[in-house]
Amino acid sequence: MFHPWHALRYAGFITRELVVGTLKVAADAFTPGVRSTPAIVEYPLRCRTDLEVTLMTSSITITPGTLVVGVAAGRDGVPPTIFVHHMFSGGREDTVGGLRDMEDRLLLMTRGREGTP
8 A cells, every 4th residue: 555645755765865875976976086885785675566676676776876786586485686786885784774774664655554564
């Protein structure tokens, strides 16, 4: 079930992430030296429906500095897994924490409080 209030909050969250990501990438592009610390992280999703997986991967990809480079379909009880390139990784835990926060907000929008893990 789609929750309009949580969808509005998610849109605000994504907008903020777009602005912050844009500023980070622009600062890196116009500042001498290397500030980026790229990494590719494997992240098993809690999203289950095609809509949830699509929204999650699209949200990551539109955010400057991040890109979904691969998706492994889930089957037989194994969750779908995505592979994310993060341009400004502060380590695996930092990147996974950001992805988990985004996924929590997305699942709140699509499932409501009752359906979030």
